[in-house]
Amino acid sequence: SGSTFYERYHSLGDIYHWINRTAQENPDKVKIILLGSSYEKRPLYALKLTFNDRPNKKAMWIDCGIHAREWISPAFCLWFVQHSLAFYTFNSDISSILDNMDVYVLPVMNPDGYHYTWTTNRMWRKNRSVSNNCIGVDLNRNFDANWCTEGASDQPCSDIYCGAFPESEPESEAVANFLRIHKDTVQLYLTIHSYSQMLLFPYSYTFDEAENHNDLLEMAQEAVQKIRRYYHNSYKYGSGAKTIYLAPGGSDDWAYNLGIKYSFTFELQDRGRYGFLLPPSYIPKACNEALIAVKTIALKVIEKT
Ligand SMILES: NCCCCC[C@@H](C[SeH])C(=O)O
Ligand SMILES: [Zn+2]
């Protein structure tokens, strides 16, 4: 039997069509926001999910596809939007989240790189900006958070090239600009990556603990316990520096320092058997695991604020 739309990976063009179709089919709940454009002048579209007109509601942010080869990431953003629209009335978790928070979803933060993995090099990670003799900046090293210290490279040919300066790239600048403007309403920042099955929180640019470390640790622990209980899969969790590696200039650390005190990086399936080439048949389980974790964290944020 043919798998459904949400159990397949989609080209950039298909995702742009999905964005337009989803907004058209749900005009009262879904708005398209143009955040800016990529280096190659592709639009950076985010969807804003608003399920009621309650005044001065808070919001959460999910970005996907910052790293081009991590195809399960955009697949999750599409999965999340579809699940929210389809299950809002039936699922109490989803409805209590969406009753309390608007959700900004950026399905493909790095469209040039994503397109490049479909046409030319499946293993591409960075964006496609041209520096002197190499292409691409690692957008997750380009934010203004201890920028270009240990865990990033100042070499343009490196896969962790930090860029010429913080927010040198149109993609990271567009996201940073949006979050700066909305920092008082966005309470939860989530950025979706693959692979290695981890739930990470600040800091990754230092081994120092974040001021609400215990809160973040408890929330990650609870989310990981839910994944284990419902999907029998194990995820690691903890601060980025200790749990994965030192990584400065990251969007999560930057959002945290901006004042978004609940900030998490997800590393989705798997642990290396397929890695970035996770087969489409794994999309439902990988996305359901991420979904229950996102719900758990979002509900805790609502509880605490
Ligand atoms: N903000 C850094 C979080 C930890 C590293 C995350 C991974 C995802 Se592929 C990376 O950017 O190397
Ligand atoms: Zn990544």
Ligand SMILES: [Zn+2]
């Ligand atoms: Zn990764």
